Amino acid sequence: MKKTGPVWALGAMSGTSLDGVDAALLLTDGEVIRGFGETGYRPYTEAERSVLRAALGKWDGVPEAAELVETAHAELLSGFEQAEIVGFHGQTLAHDPGGRGTHQAGDGTILAEVLERPVVWDFRSTDVAMGGQGAPLAPFYHFACAKWIGATAPLAFLNLGGVGNLTWVDPGKARPEEAGALLAFDTGPANAPVNDLMQARRGVAFDEAGGLAAKGTVDEAVIARFLGSSYFLKIPPKSLDRNDFQDLMAWVASLSDADAAATLTAAAAAAVASGMQFVPAPPERVLVTGGGRRNRVLMRMLADRLSCPVCPVEDADLDGDMLEAQAFAHLAVRVLRGLPTSCPSTTGVSAAVGGGRVSRPGARGNPS
Numbered sequence: 498m499k500k501t502g503p504v505w506a507l508g509a510m511s512g513t514s515l516d517g518v519d520a521a522l523l524l525t526d527g528e529v530i531r532g533f534g535e536t537g538y539r540p541y542t543e544a545e546r547s548v549l550r551a552a553l554g555k556w557d558g559v560p561e562a563a564e565l566v567e568t569a570h571a572e573l574l575s576g577f578e579q580a581e582i583v584g585f586h587g588q589t590l591a592h593d594p595g596g597r598g599t600h601q602a603g604d605g606t607i608l609a610e611v612l613e614r615p616v617v618w619d620f621r622s623t624d625v626a627m628g629g630q631g632a633p634l635a636p637f638y639h640f641a642c643a644k645w646i647g648a649t650a651p652l653a654f655l656n657l658g659g660v661g662n663l664t665w666v667d668p669g670k671a672r673p674e675e676a677g678a679l680l681a682f683d684t685g686p687a688n689a690p691v692n693d694l695m696q697a698r699r700g701v702a703f704d705e706a707g708g709l710a711a712k713g714t715v716d717e718a719v720i721a722r723f724l725g726s727s728y729f730l731k732i733p734p735k736s737l738d739r740n741d742f743q744d745l746m747a748w749v750a751s752l753s754d755a756d757a758a759a760t761l762t763a764a765a766a767a768a769v770a771s772g773m774q775f776v777p778a779p780p781e782r783v784l785v786t787g788g789g790r791r792n793r794v795l796m797r798m799l800a801d802r803l804s805c806p807v808c809p810v811e812d813a814d815l816d817g818d819m820l821e822a823q824a825f826a827h828l829a830v831r832v833l834r835g836l837p838t839s840c841p842s843t844t845g846v847s848a849a850v851g852g853g854r855v856s857r858p859g860a861r862g863n864p865s
Contacts, residue, residue: 500834503531507580507614508826509570511588513659513739514688514788515549516702517541520573521822522580527830528672530645536819539573546702552590554740556597562590566603571611583608584829585618592632592738598622599631609856617829619854624839629846630736633662636681636843637831638824640666640673646813653780654810655799656821657789659739661687661769664843665776674840674849680776681843682733685768686742687789690761693746698754704762707794713759719748723764729771734845765789766798773803784810786817828853 503526511518518541522534541549545565552562566588574583585608587601605618621631639654648668656662661684670678691710692703704710723745728735745764749757782805789795790809800807810817828838832853840849 502526504581504830505534505579506582506584506826506830507574507577508584508822508824508829509574510586510821510825511566512821513589514692515541515546516788518569518573519819519822520577521819521826522577523823523826525827525830527827527834527836528641530641534579535577536816537573537576539569541569545569549588552602554591556591556600558600558602562588563602563604567607570603570608574608574612580614582829582833583612583614583616584825585616586620586825587618589739592736594625594630594736598625605854606856609858613858615855615857617832617853617855620825620828620838620852623852624844624846624850627846627850629839629844630734631844632736633664633681633683633843634828634839635821635824636664636679637673637838638827639664640679641827642815643668646815650781651778653776653783655769655783655785657687657765657785657787657795659687659689659692660737661685661765663769663772665780674837677777679840679842680733682735682772682775683737684772685728685737685765686745687765689739690742690745690764691758694749694757694761703788704758704792707762707792709755710758710762710794713753713755713757715763716749716752716756716760719760720763720767722748724767724771729768733775734843759794762792762795763798766795766802769799770802780805782806782808784808784813784815786810786820790817
């Protein structure tokens with residue numbers, strides 16, 4: 498790969514919603530976006546989701562889950578012949594930055610052999626080892642996106658996956674690691690509780706477009722109890738595991754399906770609104786990415802609770818389905834070029850740091 502200038506990087510993301518693998522090509526030099534390329538998606542089957550759900554929280558790893566993740570990624574990523582380098586996030590099974598660390602299933606050395614390209618992976622461990630949360634990692638890419646769309650005033654990117662995370666960006670700064678350029682943190686649970694509810698009660702993966710939530714009534718007592726968690730008082734950066742806030746499921750257990758869906762959806766919006774107290778200045782707008790932007794009820798609840806426009810990132814000519822995958826393409830190039838991928842204001846790490854391991858074809862077992 499060229500040592501300078503833009504390259505075609507292929508990023509892959511399998512998020513905590515457990516829906517499948519996203520892949521996207523990005524032309525970047527690790528600092529500036531030069532162009533967007535082909536994208537792809539490989540959904541997990543229900544049987545595969547069951548394996549992954551069973552592996553959640555398992556620190557020692559589950560061989561079946563790792564093999565599943567590697568196979569699914571190999572099937573999808575092998576079709577991108579233009580890619581010069583691959584950024585492979587893997588599947589997060591457990592995340593406890595203040596304790597045991599972070600664990601993503603999937604071995605980049607195996608993918609490097611299969612794809613016959615350098616693979617950058619294990620993005621989070623170095624950050625955690627240096628005292629950071631290891632998450633969120635997309636903010637440095639969000640900074641590049643703010644520059645790409647020509648933003649001039651502070652704005653926020655809100656990713657609504659299994660967990661919600663917010664990135665506040667000042668596009669007037671020169672570099673993402675510069676003081677005051679970014680603030681990022683997990684807002685709270687987003688799609689994960691609703692998805693789990695739908696799976697348990699209806700046997701489906703998610704509440705499509707918020708259809709069930711639209712028929713329900715929010716239990717405000719549950720929302721008040723939820724917002725009483727000490728997490729919402731913590732000063733960011735801060736991060737969550739997918740299975741944090743499990744008490745939420747118990748709190749809605751006696752509610753009807755529709756009321757439970759409405760209440761869990763309202764909890765996601767309330768968590769975002771609570772997080773806004775920490776941003777350095779009010780954002781001009783909030784650009785929403787991830788599956789949650791397709792939930793009309795959630796988007797309406799966000800608009801009701803926030804004091805600025807809330808819109809899908811497509812309104813800024815970005816791809817809300819692929820932004821996370823593009824982020825790991827961008828970060829892969831940064832890792833290879835020795836640029837930081839996180840900083841104190843994004844993960845709480847002690848100093849700007851570049852994470853990630855690099856595995857090259859023909860060097861299995863000896864990643865750099």
